[in-house]
Amino acid sequence: MAEELVLMDNVSKYYGRVRALDGVTFRVFKNEIVGLLGDNGAGKSTLIKVLSGAVRSTGGTISIKGKKVDMRSTADAIANGIETIYQDSALVTQLSIARNLFLGREPIKGPGFFNRMDQAKMEEVATALLKRVGISKNIPVTTPIGSLSGGERQAVAIARAMHFHSDLIILDEPTNNLGVAETQGVLRFVRNARDTGHSCIFIAHNIHHVFEVVDRIVVMRQGKVVADDIDPKKTTVRHVEEVITGMSESELRSAVAH
Numbered sequence: 678m679a680e681e682l683v684l685m686d687n688v689s690k691y692y693g694r695v696r697a698l699d700g701v702t703f704r705v706f707k708n709e710i711v712g713l714l715g716d717n718g719a720g721k722s723t724l725i726k727v728l729s730g731a732v733r734s735t736g737g738t739i740s741i742k743g744k745k746v747d748m749r750s751t752a753d754a755i756a757n758g759i760e761t762i763y764q765d766s767a768l769v770t771q772l773s774i775a776r777n778l779f780l781g782r783e784p785i786k787g788p789g790f791f792n793r794m795d796q797a798k799m800e801e802v803a804t805a806l807l808k809r810v811g812i813s814k815n816i817p818v819t820t821p822i823g824s825l826s827g828g829e830r831q832a833v834a835i836a837r838a839m840h841f842h843s844d845l846i847i848l849d850e851p852t853n854n855l856g857v858a859e860t861q862g863v864l865r866f867v868r869n870a871r872d873t874g875h876s877c878i879f880i881a882h883n884i885h886h887v888f889e890v891v892d893r894i895v896v897m898r899q900g901k902v903v904a905d906d907i908d909p910k911k912t913t914v915r916h917v918e919e920v921i922t923g924m925s926e927s928e929l930r931s932a933v934a935h
């Protein structure tokens with residue numbers, strides 16, 4: 678039996694009178710990529726925000742590696758090995774790749790009165806990390822993030838999570854607005870992260886991208902988990918669309934026709 682990394686148990690969240698999460702139980706095991714799917718407003722972002730400490734739940738519990746954790750802030754989540762990569766990746770575009778990798782956690786050169794960031798060390802580690810995450814081109818780590826493509830920026834963010842030993846990397850729409858080659862790159866980075874011992878939650882509106890990379894699919898509808906053990910190797914995109922919408926194939930076809 679795989680080791681349980683995250684257990685969100687009976688979690689609910691109200692925004693005023695809107696019930697965004699309704700008794701959700703959600704698990705992530707060690708070394709797996711979970712695809713989180715659902716229509717607009719299904720509750721995916723809210724679930725991820727609760728897990729990453731950005732939003733407080735109204736009820737329920739979160740356990741990490743079997744221990745109950747009170748996620749009061751994103752700092753709590755990071756301290757518990759959870760790193761969230763949002764679409765814009767929270768990278769500073771004018772700073773170099775190396776600086777972005779260490780943002781807020783820079784190695785210091787010392788001892789001495791003038792503690793300075795250890796630039797050489799950052800560049801050395803950054804170069805090794807880019808190789809590890811699978812950026813194939815030879816991009817110098819002194820390059821400003823602003824001149825990288827969207828896919829490469831995702832890679833830098835994933836590399837940062839890997840370096841700081843996050844157990845869980847949450848990727849919210851990482852392939853949004855990316856071209857075909859770039860998307861393939863991001864999917865490769867995600868697989869690399871899994872293969873080096875990290876778990877991932879992958880949220881994407883494009884079901885095909887999810888199918889290509891995840892080990893298990895969880896589907897949410899109207900604040901509830903309606904399926905939590907779909908094996909993409911044993912099902913079809915059409916079936917998952919039916920689960921997401923709650924419509925049969927013929928209903929889906931007539932909805933598209935109208």
Ligand SMILES: Nc1ncnc2c1ncn2[C@@H]1O[C@H](COP(=O)(O)OP(=O)(O)OP(=O)(O)O)[C@@H](O)[C@H]1O
Nearest residue numbers: 692695696697715716717718719720721722723724
């Ligand atoms: N800050 C907020 N205040 C009030 N209601 C909110 C807030 N955030 C989300 N909601 C509501 O909670 C429900 C779940 O929204 P959520 O953003 O979690 O869904 P989602 O599955 O991530 O959707 P999408 O795919 O469109 O991002 C929706 O009804 C939404 O309108």
